[in-house]
Amino acid sequence: MKKSTLINAELSYLVATLGHTDEITICDAGLPIPQHVQRIDLALTHGVPSFLDTVKVILSESQIEAVLMATEFEKVSPKHHQALLAVLDQECLTTGKSIQIGYLSHEEFKQRTAQSRAVVRTGEYTPYANIIFQTGVVF
Template sequence: MKKSTLLNSDIAHLVSTLGHTDEYTICDAGLPIPQHVPRIDLALTHGVPGFLETVRVVLTESQIEGVIIAEEFASVSPECHVALLAEIKQEEGRCGKSIAIQYLSHEAFKQRTHSSHAVIRTGECTPYANVIFQAGVVF
C-alpha cells in the first residue's frame, strides 16, 4: 500500500506524469469541465471533499511554480481566497522556492482549463474556489 499522504491513484498518476510547466486544475463542484480534459471527480456531496483540503493533499506530492486564480475569487469568497494564499505561502516555505500567482477573469480562467492535463473536481460549494497549478521541478 502507498505510504505517502496521497492515496487517490488517478491524482497520483497525474502528478507522476506532469512535466515542467504542465498545468492541472482543482475546482469547486460547479466549474464547467471541458469534455476533452480528463475529469478526476472526487465530489461526494456538498462540501466533501473540500477545496482547501484537496489542495493541501495534492501539494504534498506535486511541485508547483505557478498558480492561476480567477480575479473574482478575492472579492466574492475572500476567506477561502486568503486561505488558499496561505497554503501557497506554506508551500513556498516547504520547497524553498517562490511561486508566481497570476489572476485572470473568471471567463479567461475557464478558457485556460482547456489546456489542463486534468481537472480535479471537489465537492466545494464556495464560489470561485478554483485554482490552476503549473508544475515546477524539484531541482
C-alpha cells in the first residue's frame, strides 16, 4: 500500500507523469470540463472533498511553479481566496521555491483549462474556487 499522502490511483499516476510546465486544474463542482481533457472526479457530495483539502494534497506530492486563478475568485469569495493564498505561501516556505500567481477572467480561465493534462473536480460549492497549477521541477 502506498505510504504517502496521495492514495487516489488516478491522481497519483497523473502527478507521477507530470513534466515541467504541464498544467492541471483543480476545480469546484460546477466548472465545465472540456471533453478532450481527462476528468478526475472526486466529488462525493456538497463540499466533499473540499477544494482546499484537494489543493493541499496535490501540493504535498508535486512541485508547482505557477498558478492561475479567475479574478472573480478574489472578489466573490474573498475568505476562500485568502485561505488559498495562505496555503500557497506555506508551500513556498516549505519548499524554498516561489510560486508565480496570475489572474485572468473566469471566461479566459475556462478556456485555459483546455490546455490542462487533467481537471480534478472536487465537491466544492464556493464560487470560483478553481486553480490551474503549472508544474515546476524539484531541482
